[in-house]
Amino acid sequence: MDFTYPPEAEAFRTEFRTWLEAHLTDEFRGDADGPLMMSGANLAALRRWNGMLADARYAAISWPREFGGRGAGIMEQVVFAEEMQRAGAPGTLNPIGLANIAPAIIEFGTDAQRRTHLSRMLRGDDVWCQGFSEPDAGSDLASLSCRAELVDDHFVVNGQKTWNTYGHLANWCELLVRTDPDRPKHRGISCLLVDLTLPGVEVRPLVTITGDHEFNEIFFTDVRVPATSLLGPLHDGWRVAMTTLAYERGGVAGLHLGLRAKIQRLIDDATGIDATRDPVNRQALAALYLEGELLKLIADRAISGALHGRALGPEGSIAKLVWSEAEQYLGEVAGEVLGPDANAGSWGRTRVYMRALTIAGGTTQVNKNIIAQRILGLPRQ
Numbered sequence: 001m002d003f004t005y006p007p008e009a010e011a012f013r014t015e016f017r018t019w020l021e022a023h024l025t026d027e028f029r030g031d032a033d034g035p036l037m038m039s040g041a042n043l044a045a046l047r048r049w050n051g052m053l054a055d056a057r058y059a060a061i062s063w064p065r066e067f068g069g070r071g072a073g074i075m076e077q078v079v080f081a082e083e084m085q086r087a088g089a090p091g092t093l094n095p096i097g098l099a100n101i102a103p104a105i106i107e108f109g110t111d112a113q114r115r116t117h118l119s120r121m122l123r124g125d126d127v128w129c130q131g132f133s134e135p136d137a138g139s140d141l142a143s144l145s146c147r148a149e150l151v152d153d154h155f156v157v158n159g160q161k162t163w164n165t166y167g168h169l170a171n172w173c174e175l176l177v178r179t180d181p182d183r184p185k186h187r188g189i190s191c192l193l194v195d196l197t198l199p200g201v202e203v204r205p206l207v208t209i210t211g212d213h214e215f216n217e218i219f220f221t222d223v224r225v226p227a228t229s230l231l232g233p234l235h236d237g238w239r240v241a242m243t244t245l246a247y248e249r250g251g252v253a254g255l256h257l258g259l260r261a262k263i264q265r266l267i268d269d270a271t272g273i274d275a276t277r278d279p280v281n282r283q284a285l286a287a288l289y290l291e292g293e294l295l296k297l298i299a300d301r302a303i304s305g306a307l308h309g310r311a312l313g314p315e316g317s318i319a320k321l322v323w324s325e326a327e328q329y330l331g332e333v334a335g336e337v338l339g340p341d342a343n344a345g346s347w348g349r350t351r352v353y354m355r356a357l358t359i360a361g362g363t364t365q366v367n368k369n370i371i372a373q374r375i376l377g378l379p380r381q
């Protein structure tokens with residue numbers, strides 16, 4: 001692991017920090033919980049903030065310039081994430097679209113698809129969600145059954161998706177469908193870019209234990225999707241899906257920023273209260289601090305690898321595992337140290353929400369399988 005921040009990255013830091021100081025007003029700042037969340041009351045402010053980021057080419061700095069990005073290198077992307085976290089700045093209206101779906105459109109899309117979708121996504125004119133999981137296809141995604149039949153110049157889509165984050169805010173969906181049920185399961189899947197305002201689409205809310213409406217189920221009944229919406233080759237949507245998920249997992253490099261900020265907040269909240277005289281609590285806080293530092297080292301290793309041209313590969317599973325388990329440990333330690341105060345306000349929500357993190361984006365068990373097979377070289381189960 002060897003990297004430094006080159007002078008260009010530090011120059012970018014100065015430029016971006018100056019921009020943030022001039023533009024990030026209280027209207028766009030969140031509270032102790034963190035940056036503004038994607039929910040009703042905040043959407044108008046987030047839309048304005050998204051527009052400002054896009055105008056200044058800060059909405060997706062890694063994208064090529066021709067699509068509104070800056071073609072930024074890895075260290076500029078690291079600096080960008082650090083400065084956003086430091087300032088408490090919110091992201092865009094398209095966290096899933098920009099990070100996961102757009103790279104698949106850039107790689108597999110036709111010129112017309114790139115022209116139609118990328119700049120609207122960048123500006124938040126369209127909001128995107130990911131339609132992969134189904135009630136009977138989560139970890140085993142390739143067993144999905146949402147069906148699309150090609151009839152003349154349209155696909156006719158029937159089926160159900162679930163756990164669609166921001167599906168209620170989205171008007172577009174990257175949808176995985178089965179286009180050939182007679183082929184082996186990984187080979188009969190295609191990826192469609194679907195306008196969620198088409199007749200036959202129904203989005204139903206799923207309210208989580210935190211009381212938030214973040215997820216949805218999406219039902220498709222005889223939805224006629226133009227054949228031009230196919231992303232990548234027919235029946236080869238698995239490759240498009242893996243590209244999308246690779247970018248989702250690539251995002252793990254920045255996870256330590258949020259985790260370490262929360263650990264520091266817990267240490268600050270605990271400082272001076274009686275519970276920190278208890279040696280068990282003191283050791284738990286120290287162990288938690290080390291988890292945060294460990295995750296930073298894992299991220300630094302991934303960044304160093306990327307600078308040397310190595311793809312992230314199965315190491316992404318280590319970062320996902322360490323991060324999600326450390327977030328849950330943070331919740332436990334907050335409960336022990338802060339007592340009943342940890343059940344209310346921002347700690348209360350954080351402690352309940354973090355239960356989802358060992359499921360989202362690949363469960364703990366599935367990540368352990370990947371590590372066992374692809375890093376340790378153990379045989380498949």
Ligand SMILES: Cc1cc2nc3c(=O)[nH]c(=O)nc-3n(C[C@H](O)[C@H](O)[C@H](O)COP(=O)(O)OP(=O)(O)OC[C@H]3O[C@@H](n4cnc5c(N)ncnc54)[C@H](O)[C@@H]3O)c2cc1C
Nearest residue numbers: 130131132133138139163164165356359360361363365366
């Ligand atoms: C916060 C959050 C956001 C999400 N957002 C989206 C989204 O926007 N779009 C979308 O399409 N999906 C989304 N999902 C769904 C997510 O991808 C799935 O929940 C996840 O892939 C697990 O699938 P599942 O829920 O069907 O569980 P299952 O796959 O049914 O797993 C159930 C249990 O069995 C275990 N298990 C499964 N297979 C194995 C195995 N081979 N070996 C050992 N154990 C195994 C799992 O670890 C788990 O404990 C989201 C989920 C969460 C929690």
